[in-house]
Amino acid sequence: MARHRVDGPERTVRDPDAIVDELTLAEKVGQLVGTWVGSMGEDVTLEDAKTMIGExxxxxxxxxxxxxxxxxxxxxxxxxxxxxxxxxxxxxxxGIPLLLPVDAVHGHGYVDHAAVFPHGLGLAATRDPTLARTMGRVTATEMRATGATVDYGPTGDVVRDPRWGRTFETFGESPLLCRRFAASTVRGLEAEDGDRVAATIKHFPAYGDPTGGEDTGAVECGPATLHRDYLPPFEAAIEAGASLVMPCYNAVNGDPAHGSEYLLTELLRERLGFDGAVVSDWGGVDHLHEDHGVTTDRRDSARRTITAGLDAISIGGREYATHLQDLVERGELREQRIDEAVRRLVSLKIDLGLFDDPYVDVDAAPETVGADDHRDAALEAARTSQTLLKNEGVLPLESDIDELLVAGPNADSLRNQLGGWSVQDPDPDAGTTLLEGVESVVDEGTTVRHERGAGITGPDDVDAAVEAAADADAAVVALGENWYYHEFGPQEVTGATGEFPTRTELGLPDAQRTLLERIQATGTPTVLVLITGRPLAIEWAADELPAILMSYYPGSEGGTAIAETLFGEHNPSGRLPITVPRSAGHLPAHFDQLAHPRPIGDDEHPPSDPLFEFGHGLSYTEFDIREFDVEEPTIGPGDDVAVSATVANVGDRAGRRAVDIFLRDDVASRVRPVREHVAFDAATLEAGESTSLELAIPNRALAVTAPDGRRTVEPGTFTLFCDEHSATVEVVSDR
Known part of the structure; x- marks a missing residue:
C-alpha cells in the first residue's frame, strides 16, 4: 500500500524530510530520473513508462x-x-506522484488547438512584459488542464550570434529585455492565484553565443562578460520564483555545464542563491561521455553530474537509476547528496499540490485548451509584436482594394507561422493563416488571389504568381523560414541538412528571392512580410521594396494580427529586439559591443552599420520625443537614476510608441559596451496627445562588472540616450 497516497481535495501539510527518510535507496534514485513516451531513436510506450514507474x-x-x-x-x-x-x-x-514536464515555451504549443503565442523574439518586440506574464498564466492554465505540471521554459539566453537555430526562442540580444521578459513569464507560470506550474529557466548560463552559431557549440567568454551579459536573466527569473533551472548543453570556457561544479554549485547556488532543483536538458548527461569527452560512460557521467549539482536526469530511465544506486553503494557518491536532490523534487511536488490531488478532469481539458479568452490574449500579443521596418506610403492598404495578390511559402502555412516547439501538423482551425486573415478583413468586393510562387527552398509556379501580381493593385509576399528547432531540424520536417534555413546563410534562398524580385519587377506595389525565427539579411528588399513588415513567428493568431496591421486596423508598434545585419559577414552586429580602438584610423575600417538597428520600428502615425531629462543630474554611487521622456503623437491617428533608453559610461576602469540598454517603456496616444514617461534606471545599470561578478558604481559622468536626445548624470562619491 502506498505510504503517501493522496488524500483528496483537503490539503495536508507534508514534511519532505519525513518522506525522504522513509524511502529506500532504490526509491530515492528512481525519483531523480525520468523517461519519455514517444519515438526518439527507440519507442517508449505508455505501458513501458508505467512499468518503469512501478518497477x-x-x-x-x-x-x-x-x-x-x-x-x-x-x-x-x-x-x-x-x-x-x-x-x-x-x-x-x-505513492509519490509524478512531475509531468512539457516544452511550452510560447503556449502549450504541442497540443492541438492550444493558444500559441509569438515566440520569444516576437514577444520582446512588444516592449510589454505584461504580455509575457499573461502568456505564462494562459500556458499554466492549459498545461494544468491536461495534467502537465512542469514547463521547460522560459528561455533566458541572450543571443550574440543570430545564425543560431534557437534565436527565435529567446527574448533577443538585450540582457535587459531577456531579464524582464523571462522574469515576467516566470511570474505568470508560477502565479499563486492561478493554475500554477513549475517554471524552468534555461539554459544556464550562456547558450546564446555558440561558436560559429552552431547549436550547442562551445561558448568562450570572459568572466566579466558572463556576469554582465548572460547571468542577469537567470538572476531575475530566480528572484521571480522559478522552481527549476536547466543547464545548457554547451561547454562554457571548457567546462560542460551539466557536469560543472563551479557553474551548478558555486555560481548558481552559492552566488545566485538558487535553492530549487536543477534538471538536465534531455541528452545533457549523455553528452559528457558521448561528445564532450570528459567522462568515460553513463555511470561516470551520472557520478559527475550529480556531484556537480544536478538533481534530476530528465530522461535517464532505469539505466541511470541503476548507476546512481551502484555509485552510492560503492561509496563513490554520497547518499546525502541523493537525499538533497530528492528533497528538492519532493518539495516541489508538495508545493504544486500533487500530493493532495494529482488528477485532472478529462472532460474539461478540451474546453480549457484554446479557450476564446486564451486565443484573444495570443492575438493581442501577436498584434503588439508586429514591427514595421519600412514604409514608403504603401501601408496601410485600403480594405476596398480591387484586387490583391497574397504569395509566398508562408502566406498560408499555419505550421510555419507557429514555428518550432509546436505541433508539426496543426488542424486548419487551430489558428488563422495570413491568407485567411487577409480574406477576413477586406471588403466583399475585393478579389484576393493566392499563388504560392515558391516553397522555402524551391520554386512553385512562380510564373502564375507573377502573372497575378501584374493584374493586382498590390501584392503581399510572405517569405522567411519554416518550422524547425535546434540546428534547423529534424530533416523529415525541414528538409535536408544544409538547406535553408541553415546557420551558414542569413539571406533568403534563391527561390524566395526570385519570386520577390519578379513580383516587384511588375511594378505592382509589393509588401514583404517576414515570418521568420531569425533576423534575415534582406539588403536587396530593404533597398528596392516600399514596405517590409517583420512578423517573427507570430503564433496561432498571427494571420489575423498581420492582416489587421497591413490594412490599418492595428497600428504597428513593435521595436526590434535584435539587430538585422546586412549579411552574415557583418556579424557580430549586436548593439552593445565592447568599445575598441582603430589603430590606423576610422576610415580604414569598413562601416558595419546594420540593415535595421536594435530598437527600430515604424508606425502609421508620427511621434516626436520632445524632451529627455534626468531628474537629478548629480547622484551618489548607491542611487538609481530617474529620467523622463516626453512623447508626442504629431500624426493623424492613434498609436503606441515604445522608447528605449541607453547608457554610456564615459570613463570606466574596465572596457564597457559602447551602449547598454538600461530602460524601456511605451505610451499609447491619440492624435495630438502627448505624455511624459517616467523611467527608473536601476543603480546596477551604472556599475562596472568585475571578472568575479562584483558590480561597482564608479564616480564619473554617464551619458544617457533616447532616440536623438541625450542627457548626462554625474556620480559623486561624497554625496
Missing part, C-alpha cells in the same frame, strides 16, 4: 507536450496524465 520508481515522465510524443489531443493528454499518476500513487510502495 524502478521513476519520478518524472515526459509523456506529451514534447516533439517526440504521439499524443496531442487535449482529452487524451488528460487521460494519459491520470493513468500515469494513478500508477505512481496507487501501484508503488511510496
Amino acid at each position: 524502478d520508481d521513476l519520478g518524472i515522465v515526459a509523456a506529451f507536450g514534447i516533439g517526440v510524443s504521439w499524443f496531442h489531443d487535449p482529452a487524451r493528454l488528460a487521460q494519459v496524465a491520470n493513468e500515469l499518476q494513478r500508477t505512481a500513487v496507487e501501484e508503488t510502495d511510496h
Whole structure:
C-alpha cells in the first residue's frame, strides 16, 4: 500500500524530510530520473513508462507536450496524465506522484488547438512584459488542464550570434529585455492565484553565443562578460520564483555545464542563491561521455553530474537509476547528496499540490485548451509584436482594394507561422493563416488571389504568381523560414541538412528571392512580410521594396494580427529586439559591443552599420520625443537614476510608441559596451496627445562588472540616450 497516497481535495501539510527518510535507496534514485513516451531513436510506450514507474520508481515522465510524443489531443493528454499518476500513487510502495514536464515555451504549443503565442523574439518586440506574464498564466492554465505540471521554459539566453537555430526562442540580444521578459513569464507560470506550474529557466548560463552559431557549440567568454551579459536573466527569473533551472548543453570556457561544479554549485547556488532543483536538458548527461569527452560512460557521467549539482536526469530511465544506486553503494557518491536532490523534487511536488490531488478532469481539458479568452490574449500579443521596418506610403492598404495578390511559402502555412516547439501538423482551425486573415478583413468586393510562387527552398509556379501580381493593385509576399528547432531540424520536417534555413546563410534562398524580385519587377506595389525565427539579411528588399513588415513567428493568431496591421486596423508598434545585419559577414552586429580602438584610423575600417538597428520600428502615425531629462543630474554611487521622456503623437491617428533608453559610461576602469540598454517603456496616444514617461534606471545599470561578478558604481559622468536626445548624470562619491 502506498505510504503517501493522496488524500483528496483537503490539503495536508507534508514534511519532505519525513518522506525522504522513509524511502529506500532504490526509491530515492528512481525519483531523480525520468523517461519519455514517444519515438526518439527507440519507442517508449505508455505501458513501458508505467512499468518503469512501478518497477524502478521513476519520478518524472515526459509523456506529451514534447516533439517526440504521439499524443496531442487535449482529452487524451488528460487521460494519459491520470493513468500515469494513478500508477505512481496507487501501484508503488511510496505513492509519490509524478512531475509531468512539457516544452511550452510560447503556449502549450504541442497540443492541438492550444493558444500559441509569438515566440520569444516576437514577444520582446512588444516592449510589454505584461504580455509575457499573461502568456505564462494562459500556458499554466492549459498545461494544468491536461495534467502537465512542469514547463521547460522560459528561455533566458541572450543571443550574440543570430545564425543560431534557437534565436527565435529567446527574448533577443538585450540582457535587459531577456531579464524582464523571462522574469515576467516566470511570474505568470508560477502565479499563486492561478493554475500554477513549475517554471524552468534555461539554459544556464550562456547558450546564446555558440561558436560559429552552431547549436550547442562551445561558448568562450570572459568572466566579466558572463556576469554582465548572460547571468542577469537567470538572476531575475530566480528572484521571480522559478522552481527549476536547466543547464545548457554547451561547454562554457571548457567546462560542460551539466557536469560543472563551479557553474551548478558555486555560481548558481552559492552566488545566485538558487535553492530549487536543477534538471538536465534531455541528452545533457549523455553528452559528457558521448561528445564532450570528459567522462568515460553513463555511470561516470551520472557520478559527475550529480556531484556537480544536478538533481534530476530528465530522461535517464532505469539505466541511470541503476548507476546512481551502484555509485552510492560503492561509496563513490554520497547518499546525502541523493537525499538533497530528492528533497528538492519532493518539495516541489508538495508545493504544486500533487500530493493532495494529482488528477485532472478529462472532460474539461478540451474546453480549457484554446479557450476564446486564451486565443484573444495570443492575438493581442501577436498584434503588439508586429514591427514595421519600412514604409514608403504603401501601408496601410485600403480594405476596398480591387484586387490583391497574397504569395509566398508562408502566406498560408499555419505550421510555419507557429514555428518550432509546436505541433508539426496543426488542424486548419487551430489558428488563422495570413491568407485567411487577409480574406477576413477586406471588403466583399475585393478579389484576393493566392499563388504560392515558391516553397522555402524551391520554386512553385512562380510564373502564375507573377502573372497575378501584374493584374493586382498590390501584392503581399510572405517569405522567411519554416518550422524547425535546434540546428534547423529534424530533416523529415525541414528538409535536408544544409538547406535553408541553415546557420551558414542569413539571406533568403534563391527561390524566395526570385519570386520577390519578379513580383516587384511588375511594378505592382509589393509588401514583404517576414515570418521568420531569425533576423534575415534582406539588403536587396530593404533597398528596392516600399514596405517590409517583420512578423517573427507570430503564433496561432498571427494571420489575423498581420492582416489587421497591413490594412490599418492595428497600428504597428513593435521595436526590434535584435539587430538585422546586412549579411552574415557583418556579424557580430549586436548593439552593445565592447568599445575598441582603430589603430590606423576610422576610415580604414569598413562601416558595419546594420540593415535595421536594435530598437527600430515604424508606425502609421508620427511621434516626436520632445524632451529627455534626468531628474537629478548629480547622484551618489548607491542611487538609481530617474529620467523622463516626453512623447508626442504629431500624426493623424492613434498609436503606441515604445522608447528605449541607453547608457554610456564615459570613463570606466574596465572596457564597457559602447551602449547598454538600461530602460524601456511605451505610451499609447491619440492624435495630438502627448505624455511624459517616467523611467527608473536601476543603480546596477551604472556599475562596472568585475571578472568575479562584483558590480561597482564608479564616480564619473554617464551619458544617457533616447532616440536623438541625450542627457548626462554625474556620480559623486561624497554625496
